[in-house]
Structures are given as C-alpha cells and as structure tokens.
Amino acid sequence: MRYLMPVVISVLYALLMSLPREPHRRRVNAVMVAGAGAAYLSGGGLGGWEFAFTAVATYVAYRGLESWTFIGVGWLLHTAWDVVHHFKGHPIIPFAHDSSFGCAICDPVIALWCLWGGPSPRELLRRGRRAMSSGAGDGLPLSEGLDRVVE
Incomplete structure (x- = not known):
C-alpha cells in the first residue's frame, strides 16, 4: 500500500484535472503546481531554502500557464x-511520517501526464488507437514543449 496508494492518487488527480477543457485545464494545473x-x-x-524553492516553483508555474x-x-x-x-526535512503532512x-x-x-500534454481520458484513447493503427506514436506534445524551453 505504501507504493500503490500514491500511484492511485496520482491517477485520480490526472482524471479529475482532465475535466476542465483547454486552455483552462493547463492553467488550473499551473496553479496546482x-x-x-x-x-x-x-x-x-529547511529554513531559507524553503523560500528559494518556492521562488523557483513559482517561476516554473508561471511559465506553465x-x-x-x-x-x-x-x-x-x-x-x-x-x-x-523525506531524508532531511519535515514531512509534508506533519502527522504522517x-x-x-x-x-x-x-x-x-x-x-x-503533464509532459504528455495533460490529455483527457478520451484524448489518451484516441492517441492509443492512432498509435496502434499506424504502428508509431503521433508526436506527443513533449517535443513541442522542450523546444519552447530551449528558446
């Protein structure tokens, strides 16, 4: 359960967060991150490092919009x-070690899920069918996003 429940939670998160239509889906997920x-x-x-990490995360989330x-x-x-x-600081939930x-x-x-472009379950099924019928992938948004990072 220690390993399975986090995966179940993340799949449930992706399903729930795939409900809003684009571009709202991406923006809601940027706010969540x-x-x-x-x-x-x-x-x-971790003292001041907490503020440094939050600043970096805020910038990345802003770009995530x-x-x-x-x-x-x-x-x-x-x-x-x-x-x-987990190794050096305090747990994210104080009473859950x-x-x-x-x-x-x-x-x-x-x-x-986000690197795949945050697809809805329907979009995932559509991609799977296309990949199976063509024998190859359909160019996931990951490559597009990485090109933007390099710019």
Whole structure:
C-alpha cells in the first residue's frame, strides 16, 4: 500500500484535472503546481531554502500557464523537494511520517501526464488507437514543449 496508494492518487488527480477543457485545464494545473511548490513553507524544516524553492516553483508555474512542459517540470522539481524532505526535512503532512515519500511517488506520475500534454481520458484513447493503427506514436506534445524551453 505504501507504493500503490500514491500511484492511485496520482491517477485520480490526472482524471479529475482532465475535466476542465483547454486552455483552462493547463492553467488550473499551473496553479496546482504553484500551490505544491509552496506546500512546505509553513514548516518544512529547511529554513531559507524553503523560500528559494518556492521562488523557483513559482517561476516554473508561471511559465506553465502557457506550457504543459513547464507544469511537468514543476512536478518533477517538487518530487526532488519531496525526497529532500523525506531524508532531511519535515514531512509534508506533519502527522504522517512517510507523506513526503508518498508524494515523491505520486508527483512523477502527475509529471508524466503533464509532459504528455495533460490529455483527457478520451484524448489518451484516441492517441492509443492512432498509435496502434499506424504502428508509431503521433508526436506527443513533449517535443513541442522542450523546444519552447530551449528558446
């Protein structure tokens, strides 16, 4: 359960967050990753580093308003911050010792969904059918987003 529940939570998150239509879906997810970036501010135990991380996460979330790739990067940054807190800081939920560990499992699954462009279940099924019928992928938004990061 320690490993399975974070994955279940992340899939449920992706399903719930896929309900708004684009471009609102991307913007709502940018706001969510901004909130995650500030989750440890009230007692993460790493002092000024909490503010530095929040500043970086805020910038990435702001860029995420226009880019799924930045939202995915934001979740990956939060994953790294979760790992740091699991070993050196305080857990994200004070009364749940392994909560940062669980968050570190949950967040990369959400990041993967974001790096795919935050598709709805219908869009995922459509992509799967196209890939199976053509024998190849259909050019996921990840490559588009990475091009924007390099600009």
